Amino acid sequence: MNLLILGANSDIAYAVGKKFAQHEHADICLASRDLRLLEKKVQDIKIRYRVNAEALFFDAVDYASHNDFFKKFDPKPDGVVLAFGYLGNQQDAQQDFNEARHIIETNFTGAASILEIIASDFERRGHGFIIGISSVAGERGRQSNYVYGSAKGALTVYLSGLRNRLCKSGVHVITVLPGFVRTRMTEGLELPEKLIAEPAEVAEDIYRAYKKPEDIIYTKWFWKLIMFLIRSIPERLFKRLSL
Amino acid sequence: MKLTAWGRYPRIQATGHSFETAEELRGYQEKAGNSIVFAMGRSYGDSALSERVIFTRRFDKILDFDPEHGTVISESGVTLSELIEVFLPTGWFLSVTPGTKFISLGGAIASDVHGKNHHKAGCFSECVRSFELMLPDGNILRCSHEENQELFLATCGGMGLTGIILTVTLTLKRISSAYIRETIVRCQNLKEIFCLFEEHMDMTYSVAWIDCLARGENLGRSVLMLGEHATAGRLNPRTAKIRSVPFNLPGICLNKYSVSLFNHFYYHKNPLFVEGRLVPLDTFFYPLDKIANWNRIYGRGGFTQYQLVLPRDASSEGLKIILERIASSGLGSFLGVLKLFGPENENYLSFPMEGYTLALDFKIQKELFPLLNELDSIVLDHGGRLYLAKDVRMTREVFIKGYPRWKAFSELREKLGMKDKFNSLQSERLGV
Numbered sequence: 279m280n281l282l283i284l285g286a287n288s289d290i291a292y293a294v295g296k297k298f299a300q301h302e303h304a305d306i307c308l309a310s311r312d313l314r315l316l317e318k319k320v321q322d323i324k325i326r327y328r329v330n331a332e333a334l335f336f337d338a339v340d341y342a343s344h345n346d347f348f349k350k351f352d353p354k355p356d357g358v359v360l361a362f363g364y365l366g367n368q369q370d371a372q373q374d375f376n377e378a379r380h381i382i383e384t385n386f387t388g389a390a391s392i393l394e395i396i397a398s399d400f401e402r403r404g405h406g407f408i409i410g411i412s413s414v415a416g417e418r419g420r421q422s423n424y425v426y427g428s429a430k431g432a433l434t435v436y437l438s439g440l441r442n443r444l445c446k447s448g449v450h451v452i453t454v455l456p457g458f459v460r461t462r463m464t465e466g467l468e469l470p471e472k473l474i475a476e477p478a479e480v481a482e483d484i485y486r487a488y489k490k491p492e493d494i495i496y497t498k499w500f501w502k503l504i505m506f507l508i509r510s511i512p513e514r515l516f517k518r519l520s521l
Numbered sequence: 522m523k524l525t526a527w528g529r530y531p532r533i534q535a536t537g538h539s540f541e542t543a544e545e546l547r548g549y550q551e552k553a554g555n556s557i558v559f560a561m562g563r564s565y566g567d568s569a570l571s572e573r574v575i576f577t578r579r580f581d582k583i584l585d586f587d588p589e590h591g592t593v594i595s596e597s598g599v600t601l602s603e604l605i606e607v608f609l610p611t612g613w614f615l616s617v618t619p620g621t622k623f624i625s626l627g628g629a630i631a632s633d634v635h636g637k638n639h640h641k642a643g644c645f646s647e648c649v650r651s652f653e654l655m656l657p658d659g660n661i662l663r664c665s666h667e668e669n670q671e672l673f674l675a676t677c678g679g680m681g682l683t684g685i686i687l688t689v690t691l692t693l694k695r696i697s698s699a700y701i702r703e704t705i706v707r708c709q710n711l712k713e714i715f716c717l718f719e720e721h722m723d724m725t726y727s728v729a730w731i732d733c734l735a736r737g738e739n740l741g742r743s744v745l746m747l748g749e750h751a752t753a754g755r756l757n758p759r760t761a762k763i764r765s766v767p768f769n770l771p772g773i774c775l776n777k778y779s780v781s782l783f784n785h786f787y788y789h790k791n792p793l794f795v796e797g798r799l800v801p802l803d804t805f806f807y808p809l810d811k812i813a814n815w816n817r818i819y820g821r822g823g824f825t826q827y828q829l830v831l832p833r834d835a836s837s838e839g840l841k842i843i844l845e846r847i848a849s850s851g852l853g854s855f856l857g858v859l860k861l862f863g864p865e866n867e868n869y870l871s872f873p874m875e876g877y878t879l880a881l882d883f884k885i886q887k888e889l890f891p892l893l894n895e896l897d898s899i900v901l902d903h904g905g906r907l908y909l910a911k912d913v914r915m916t917r918e919v920f921i922k923g924y925p926r927w928k929a930f931s932e933l934r935e936k937l938g939m940k941d942k943f944n945s946l947q948s949e950r951l952g953v
Contacts, residue, residue, distance in 0.1 A: 289579065314542075315541060315542060318541075318582045318584065319582060321582065321583070321584050321585065322582035322583050322584065325583045325584075325585070325586050325607065326583060326603075326607050462539070462541075462579070465538065465539060466536075466538075468522070471522065471523065
């Protein structure tokens with residue numbers, strides 16, 4: 279199996295790559311902007327799992343480059359993990375549209391651009407799977423991170439539509455909705471310790487969803503319950519909460 | 522965030538940063554004051570605790586492996602467990618391993634850990650060829666016996682107080698089976714176990730479990746475990762399922778009656794004598810790793826491990842006094858461990874010296890501290906010392922007497938500006 283990981287410098291992405299290398303003996307292509315960091319990860323995956331691995335430059339918001347980026351693959355990947363994302367800062371995003379746009383473009387527009395290219399290839403070949411890493415933040419808008427949340431929400435809807443379309447061609451799309459994960463993205467945030475998952479645990483859940491296969495997973499599992507409760511709060515009440 | 526180490530005492534409020542590259546780390550370090558590395562949190566006390574810590578969990582890439590010589594280059598946040606998982610199937614194993622594999626490579630160096638083969642193979646630093654160390658000024662120096670030797674000697678066993686260990690080059694040892702040939706001998710008392718340790722100096726691995734509540738005739742009764750690498754058996758045995766202690770046991774569960782009952786059954790469960798049975802590496806080296814969170818059995822208040830070493834000629838007399846004192850206090854624990862060390866190394870703060878080491882777990886309680894203070898003076902009177910990686914309460918005086926090279930260590934820290942940059946609660950308590 280050839281697995282392409284977009285946004286491979288994310289901690290979750292790297293953990294997922296390791297899982298597939300270990301259990302599927304997959305050759306891994308890591309794509310991101312920081313090639314020097316990727317090179318270390320390539321070495322690590324090669325030594326740990328005795329598979330092939332390579333690093334490629336990929337910029338999620340350089341839409342014009344996406345076609346050429348994917349054209350170069352020969353053979354084309356059997357699966358794609360879309361893992362890039364940018365949490366940004368809600369306060370900054372409120373005051374500076376550039377920050378807001380950066381959050382929206384990285385989390386959603388970039389994903390829509392590259393996934394459309396990949397989807398049409400997978401559809402034509404009738405082969406492949408797509409794992410999209412969205413977020414529970416996209417389930418309901420909250421004052422503390424609604425710019426990020428809305429971009430992830432859009433991604434969740436996009437993935438759902440893509441799954442509907444590709445289902446007929448035998449291409450499987452998995453939407454992953456992680457809660458709090460101990461990654462660089464959440465470092466420095468004061469989060470409830472009991473709710474935080476390690477990247478390796480999230481990767482384990484994702485791999486299990488791939489094997490089953492599942493359409494939508496929450497990771498860890500209890501976020502399904504938490505988000506059900508959060509979605510159930512009537513808007514009249516919800517708008518007064520400070521979440 | 523709340524931070525605590527394996528003994529779960531003390532528990533402090535701290536902030537922390539992780540990093541993936543040396544540049545990223547340098548960026549944090551330039552802005553910040555005091556810190557100490559916190560990796561897997563498997564030291565027992567406060568040696569990795571500070572208001573500000575550096576996490577190495579994201580600095581965990583294995584960068585190179587030479588299958589000819591078994592040389593690995595890896596970042597310091599990788600765990601021994603990961604190294605075993607990667608290299609054991611190809612016939613390589615750690616030449617020195619402590620009793621848990623869930624520690625980081627950097628932590629193994631910083632505590633200069635030892636294993637059941639210390640009398641033959643020395644401490645962990647013996648298999649470390651070199652490492653890169655980030656100093657207070659952000660510069661990175663390669664340290665080994667040939668290069669920057671003073672820093673090498675200070676950092677191995679230096680409890681993270683000399684800088685941040687980055688990339689490590691270490692040598693693994695060739696094995697042909699993932700099994701150990703284990704021999705077990707039950708011993709009735711201290712005298713018997715001492716004789717057997719001396720007799721089996723040529724065995725690769727040796728360690729004894731000791732019942733520290735047994736008294737009188739049975740003082741020091743123990744079960745000696747000896748081992749050699751097997752030549753038969755596969756290289757990738759099925760790994761055992763890890764069970765977990767799901768919650769804190771109420772503190773009352775551990776008392777002298779329950780512990781002495783456990784010790785009684787454990788002693789008699791072991792056969793009088795078994796020679797050369799095959800056991801998987803994991804079972805032989807890491808029996809407790811199969812129970813995740815076993816530290817919870819000591820309850821919310823936490824526990825500490827008291828590990829001492831006495832010079833060989835003072836061991837018999839000293840250990841007798843110590844065991845009598847512990848048995849009469851009734852504060853003993855399961856998991857008393859006894860082992861005969863080989864010669865000490867040149868590192869400034871490495872724990873082992875030629876003689877017997879005893880390690881005991883104690884639940885934290887009011888009555889404990891006076892007892893440990895008493896034991897301290899017995900240890901010092903016999904020329905021994907305590908293990909820094911386990912310690913949470915020794916005084917500066919006990920430290921200074923136990924570690925005669927502390928001064929050179931402290932002077933080096935002063936000279937290179939480490940005292941303003943790398944400190945743990947422990948180093949502040951010890952004034953080093």
